[in-house]
Amino acid sequence: MADFLGWLRDIEAKWQRAWRESKAFEPSPDPSREKFFITVPYPYSNGPLHIGHGRAYTIGDIIARYWRLKGKNVLFPMAFHITGTPILAFSERIAMGDERVISDYRHYIELYEGEGADVDAILESFKDPLRLATYFASKMMADFDAIGYSIDWRRRFHTGEPVYNAFVEWQYGKLRELGLITRGDHYVTYCLLHRQPEGEDDIQDADVNPVEIVEYTAILFRIEGTDEYLVASTLRPETLFGATNMWVRPEAEHVLVRFKGKKIYVTKEALVKLQHQHPGEDLEVLREGVRGEELLGRRVVTPLGDVIPVLPAEFVDPDVATGIVYSEPSDAPYDLAALWDLERDPSLLTRYGLDPSIMEEVRMRKIIEVPGVEGHHAEVVMREMGIRDQRDPRLEEATELVYKQQYYNGVLRVPDDRFDGLPVREAKEAVRDWLISEGNAFIFYELNRKAFCRSGGKIIVARITGQWFIDYSVPWWKERTRELVREMTILPEKYRKAFLDVIDWLERRPCARLRGLGTRLPFDRRWVIESLSDSTIYMAFYTIAHIIRREGIGKEKLIPEVFDYVFLGEGDAGEVSRRSGIPEGVLEEMRREFLYWYPVDLRNTGTPHISNHLSFFLFHHTAIFPREHWPRAITLLEVLIREGAKMSKSKGNVILLRDISRRYSADLFRFYIAFAANPDSVLDWREEEVARARGMLQKMVSYLEDSMAAKGGVDPHIRRWFISRFWGHLEAAEKAFSQMKIRNFAFELVKAVLDDLDYVSERRGRGEALVLLREVAPDWLRAVSPIIPHIAEEFWHRLGNEGFVSLERWPGPGTRYPEDEEMEDAVMGLEADLRDLIRVLGGGRRARIIVAAGWKREFLSRVSEGARPEEAAKGVPRELRAEAFRIASMIRKRRYEVPTRVPDQGEEIALIEGAREYLSRRTGLEIVVEREEDSDSPRAGNALPLRPAIHID
């Protein structure tokens, strides 16, 4: 075939059209048939999908088609997700004229529209985020169709549709009634430029260098003789016991503010953070523009009552926490280094009018004991590393080293019974809690690093008040969900543990934001339900979406009572009809449809969803639905990479789904996805392997074409062998499928059968292979149709069949002929042995094949029927008994495997005679068959049933 892929694409388009026109995959409830409801999470429609997404949909479609073939009434629906900020953000950036985004989207549009389209007009329309979303949704539909997915598109929707909003509002009303929605404060990364929370996606480099929120303890130190406080921040409040002095950066700008009734000094940077972390609280600024040097030389009283001086240090960063720190040189390398600097160079003090004698007030104390560390820990480490001053960049490393050792092995040694003897990791929390409870400290949130949003705005930590949460920590809810996970099917099984761990780990989770597309919280309309939280039970909506659309039912009619009735069976259809204005019959139809299809039989998606979407999916089902409507199974896929590397836009190595039907072919893609890797391993898309897969399909098609009109005789043994193997492959495929080993499934169905056809071609000639293929073709086409439905459909019709192979039944079971399989294995083994001998001997002219004597067959027949080899050997005539025991010992050592049925000598001779021409052709030897009884070869005694002795001359 000159242009195999071209031919494939043509038949693919043809059959896709035929399926669509005949509405082949639009199932309705049919109580006489078992249903199978499979879902794959809907895509987020902000741009074209790539083959990574395609893996889950393709495997999903293979599963859908398989169960359809097994006779189930299969529903495979799809919808589109538009909730959240990304679509909104892209739309806004297009409206703002962001060149990079515009160029990306222009490119996407060109990809789909081709020449002559008004790209600018379409781009212009994207200023409306909904238009952007629906544009890509419709393109995704076309992409999916072009891969041959058997989706029921009547049920599609997107998450911005008012009717969907009504559904989600109902869901959240339910969750609230159940007491699963709570409200409280929440700390987030917040952009000062945009004045809104911004997550990882909006922060520069956050994907590679993560931004985390860390908790400092901000401790109040009263300035002696005043009612004002310096507030120093620390990650290690337990070191307060060793505090020797305060550090202030001389040139930093500080402010005096009234906070929680006290007058406190912090840096001006810290003030902004305080304001965002304590919104709505009185934060009265009393003095501004206080330079750090003004504070130097004062004495402060620690919460422990010690009096310590305020000294200058340049390592103090005014933009970290409160911008002031206290010094604990025994355990903090930075502090010790700064003290050394001051001792070494008194001018650092005198320049601020401080008398160097102030250093005498600094009294280092050892408060943490670590086994094996003598003296001050910081000093020990710094001397080892050779660090001398506070500008040394290795101070970070030294700090980390000390902290690590102390965290694991350190014990606090202080004159305070409450804390003395506590391990460092416990002391830290104990001291912090004590300080806070006494009003001497508060928590100050800070980032682990400086961060800026993509537009350059500074990111800080802010408190969101009145944040709505879903409270996954509610014990009965967790327990119900655990029960579900323990009962349901999860494949591969190894992920079940991951689900249980996620359930344990989940606590409260914010479920709404103040920005983004989606559904508003019904009980607080300022908030939009966050995108992962509005997609947990939407599979239920598929069961009625087409009816809502068909009937033109609007949001206003979809009052909560409608969903109560349809999904929970609550209330009375007549009453609900009166209230909602939806005809009673329609309500009942929706109820029937839901009851028929629910629960979800299978949800298929990638492992990255375990810790979020899939767990929420399970949680929400157990909260809202009765047990009989909980999901039945989850199947999981690992990710897809390309040529060993992750696909990413920045690498420019993304293959779009759109390209599949143009650059490859639907069946080739499907086959490759199925064949390249099992779902639980990473699939590496490699062009060379794709070409290999194409070669296999081409070979398959070529066999099929040639077989269409094949007829003629076939060797009966070879026929039984082939037919038996064929059904064996189908059985193996079914078994593989049941374990989600899709690769093995594809292997058995395609490669294994092709290999057998090749073998028959070699053994008996291509003509016989084609006749055999013609015999099994209808069954083969049915079986492969889940993977390569277009090729299957094409040849199914060429064979003169009516109707779609896609709607046929899985074939079999067929007749197996284990003896023929075993006998042919013997021929293969014989060939291999002959080849070995030629290699060892360096050649040969003639091979005498000596088949085992009759007495061995009688003896071994008894073994194959279940007798123990030694027992059976006893029945052998005395003069042969030694030989029989030798064979028995071989059997026990697995040096010889007894055939399941030992053929008689005549049969075995016929077998080898039948293979003589083949063996001769393959080995270049003349083949002669002899009986052991008649042979004068010294090797004749080696002969065993189906393992003849060989004598080469």
Add this chain to the structure above:
RNA sequence: GCCGGGGUGGCGGAAUUGGCAGACGCGCUAGAUUCAGGAUCUAGUGGGCAUAGCGCCCGUGCGGGUUCAAGUCCCGCCCCCGGCACCA
């Protein structure tokens, strides 16, 4: 750090859960055939030793252990990947 998943030939990766490790494929080697195409076909391919075959020894990150039998189970290490919560 916490939670999870993994370390098997030159490479990607198999091993029905304790039962002949390396399936399948890539690559490589040799041969055949043909150049109308990214070729195709045949044989070999973990290391070592042997050889009239249907063998022997060693080998699954490291160190111990259980067992007739361990890639698989147990104990202790090392390394890699993913996730860690207003992100679709």
